[in-house]
Amino acid sequence: MIPAPVIQTSQLRKAYGKFEAVRGVDLCVEPNRITGFLGANGAGKSTTIKMLLGMVKPTGGGGSVLGRRIDDPGASVEMRRHVAYVSEDKRLYGYMTVAQIIRFTSGFYPDWRKDVERDLLALYELPPDRKIRLLSKGMRTKVALLLALARQPQLLILDEPGDGLDPCGVEQLLESVVARSGDGTSVFFSSHQIAEVERIADNVCILDKGRLILDATMDDLRQSYRQITLAFPELPAESEFQMAGVERIRSNGHQMSLFSSGNTEAVIERARTLHAMSIDVTPVALRDVYLQTVRAR
Amino acid sequence: MFFKLNATAGQALYLQLMQQIRHATESGALGDGDQLPGIRTLAEQLVVSPNTVAKAYSELEHEGLLEMRPGSGAFVSLNRRGRSLAEHVSSARQRAGDLIRELRDEGLHDDEIRRVFEAELLRTPETARRR
Numbered sequence: 001m002i003p004a005p006v007i008q009t010s011q012l013r014k015a016y017g018k019f020e021a022v023r024g025v026d027l028c029v030e031p032n033r034i035t036g037f038l039g040a041n042g043a044g045k046s047t048t049i050k051m052l053l054g055m056v057k058p059t060g061g062g063g064s065v066l067g068r069r070i071d072d073p074g075a076s077v078e079m080r081r082h083v084a085y086v087s088e089d090k091r092l093y094g095y096m097t098v099a100q101i102i103r104f105t106s107g108f109y110p111d112w113r114k115d116v117e118r119d120l121l122a123l124y125e126l127p128p129d130r131k132i133r134l135l136s137k138g139m140r141t142k143v144a145l146l147l148a149l150a151r152q153p154q155l156l157i158l159d160e161p162g163d164g165l166d167p168c169g170v171e172q173l174l175e176s177v178v179a180r181s182g183d184g185t186s187v188f189f190s191s192h193q194i195a196e197v198e199r200i201a202d203n204v205c206i207l208d209k210g211r212l213i214l215d216a217t218m219d220d221l222r223q224s225y226r227q228i229t230l231a232f233p234e235l236p237a238e239s240e241f242q243m244a245g246v247e248r249i250r251s252n253g254h255q256m257s258l259f260s261s262g263n264t265e266a267v268i269e270r271a272r273t274l275h276a277m278s279i280d281v282t283p284v285a286l287r288d289v290y291l292q293t294v295r296a297r
Numbered sequence: 298m299f300f301k302l303n304a305t306a307g308q309a310l311y312l313q314l315m316q317q318i319r320h321a322t323e324s325g326a327l328g329d330g331d332q333l334p335g336i337r338t339l340a341e342q343l344v345v346s347p348n349t350v351a352k353a354y355s356e357l358e359h360e361g362l363l364e365m366r367p368g369s370g371a372f373v374s375l376n377r378r379g380r381s382l383a384e385h386v387s388s389a390r391q392r393a394g395d396l397i398r399e400l401r402d403e404g405l406h407d408d409e410i411r412r413v414f415e416a417e418l419l420r421t422p423e424t425a426r427r428r
Contacts, residue, residue, distance in 0.1 A: 034346045174344050182337035182347040198304045202346045219309040226307070268419055279416050283307015 006031045006155050006186045007052060009063030009070075014047050014056060021047040023210035024061065029188055029203070034181050036197030037190040038290060039207035045190040046088055048207065049159050053085055066154060084148035088159045090140050094133030098126050098143055102150075111152040116180075120146040123172055137164035145173060149180050156180060158189035162196050174200050198286040208294050218286075224262040225289055228271075229280040231255050236274045241267065248296050259284070259292045298327065298334075302343055310345055314353040322362060322373055323383045329375040333363070 007029035014022040022044040029035050039045045050056035052065050054076030066082055068075035093101060102121075106112040121128065124142040132140065141164050148156060156177070162170045170193075178200055181187055191197050197204060204221065206214040224245075231254050238249045241256070245263030249256065254277075260267055264281060271279050284292075300317045302310045321327040333339070336354060340347040354371050357363040364374040375383070400410050 033348060171344070175341055178340050178344055178346065179337070182340055195304075199344060200346050202348050219311065222307055222309045223312075264419055268416070272420075280412055281415055281419055283305070285305035 003031050004067060005029055007063070007065050007188060009048075009052070009061065011061035012048065012051060012058055012063055013060030014044075014051060015059045020210055022051070022058075025207070025210070025212045027063070027205065027212065028215075029186070029205075031186045032181075032184060033202040034177065034187040034200050035189070035203040035205065036201035037188060037205050037207065038192065038194065038197055039190070040192060040294070043207045044210040045207055046159055049085075049157060049188075049190060053080065053083070053157070082154040083157060084151045084153035084155075085157045086141075086144045086148045086159065086161055088163065090144040092132045092140060092143060095131065097129050097131050098135075099128035101132060101143065102128075102147065105147045106150070109151045113150045113152050116152070117146065117150040120149060120176065123176075124169075138166060138169055141165055142169065142172075145176065149176055152183070153185055155186045155188065158187070160191060161189055162191060162193050170196060194285075194287045194290055204286065206290060206293060214289070214293050221286065221289055222283065224260075224264075225284045226260050226264045227282045227284050227288065228258040228260060228264065228267055229255060229278075229282075230258070230271045230276045231278040232274065232276055240274060241270060243267065243270065248292055259288075300339075300343060302345060302349075310349045311352040311356070314343075314349065315357055318353065318357060319362065319386075322375060323386055327373050329373060331373045332369075333371040333373070335370045 005028045007027055009025055009027040012022055012025045012027070013020070025044075025048060027048075037045055037048075047056060051058050052063065052070055054070055054073065058071065063070050065079050068079040070076060070079075093104075096104065098121075102117060106114075106117070120126075120142075124139075124146065126139065126142060126146070132143065135143065141161070145158075145161065148158070158177075161173055161177075165173060174196060177187055177189070189197075198218070201218050203217050204214065205212060233254070235251055235254060235256060238251060238256070241249055241258055243263065243266060245260045246258055246267060247261050248259040251257075258267060268279055268281070298318075298321060300314060302313050304310070306313065318327065318333070327333075333354075334342065336347050336350045340350045343350070354363055354365060358365050358371075361376055362374065364372045366372060397410055400413075401407075405413075
């Protein structure tokens with residue numbers, strides 16, 4: 001049995017006047033997994049997330065989160081009880097102290113995890129008696145994370161959670177996300193920090209100019225994607241390598257560089273029959289996949 | 298036990314973890330009956346998705362190298378098959394070591410040798426034994 005997705009959209013669109021921020025996105029996010037949502041600033045990540053949460057009305061298409069339709073206000077409210085969201089701007093009540101906002105927020109959630117609250121207060125070294133508006137940006141991010149993580153949500157949606165955090169803060173963030181995932185929370189987090197995503201994500205979606213251009217498991221990216229550099233006494237036509245899996249071909253002098261999403265064996269076999277002098281296969285990092293996929297468009 | 302996963306090595310993280318656990322049993326760092334950390338604990342230690350650890354453990358359980366006991370975690374189980382595999386791998390390592398020494402003596406650099414091995418592994422068609 002295939003478990004029901006926690007997020008599903010079909011041809012989701014959002015236009016602001018003539019500007020199309022999101023141009024027909026089909027998302028399918030599996031439960032009990034950590035899914036990274038990558039894209040440049042302005043690619044449409046935040047708009048997509050806000051549509052999922054019912055904060056922005058789609059101009060086309062639709063979807064569901066935890067089985068509830070995103071364009072039905074009643075269903076959306078019900079859904080939000082089980083979804084924790086940390087926004088890019090981490091808006092919090094500035095006049096409250098850290099302890100006050102924790103007490104205030106925990107009152108809304110019967111499943112509030114006192115143990116998680118205590119652990120994160122200590123881990124993040126948050127000053128309980130300081131007012132939110134006097135906190136640094138990084139500290140405010142940590143408060144917002146604490147409030148989201150201690151709720152024990154079914155789905156955790158984070159929009160650029162690492163922004164404003166120093167390297168130690170990012171590490172603590174990743175540890176906290178992994179721990180909540182271990183508790184059975186599905187995680188969907190947007191980021192332009194590729195290295196963060198690469199370490200903890202099970203799945204990765206890449207959004208570019210409002211379109212979903214990649215949706216894959218990290219296992220598949222690591223196992224299948226390769227950079228293949230070939231050298232020939234006489235360079236063959238690039239069309240010789242237009243085959244399944246070859247995403248991008250560049251030629252330079254006696255060398256040809258291929259970016260493949262699979263089918264590496266067949267590419268190497270072809271290179272041999274074309275008398276390649278050297279065949280060099282290297283794995284690619286998520287950064288390469290991102291750059292190659294975005295640039296190829 | 299210390300494990301180190303490389304996020305950019307071009308190999309699925311669960312496969313890296315499986316190899317390191319296998320290697321630890323082959324080198325004796327993990328013995329029969331030794332306990333491994335729970336899925337959550339190890340995932341938090343390594344800062345990887347719990348699914349990565351769960352998949353590695355379940356594949357190794359399938360191979361017979363780990364025994365999962367509900368509630369108490371994963372235990373190393375070096376049954377006869379596991380032991381003979383360990384011996385086989387250790388002999389293979391010796392032979393590979395001899396070949397590498399030979400190639401080095403002939404003046405090849407480690408980088409070149411690595412590329413030769415990788416290219417050859419890719420050239421031979423994938424077989425059921427590849428994991």
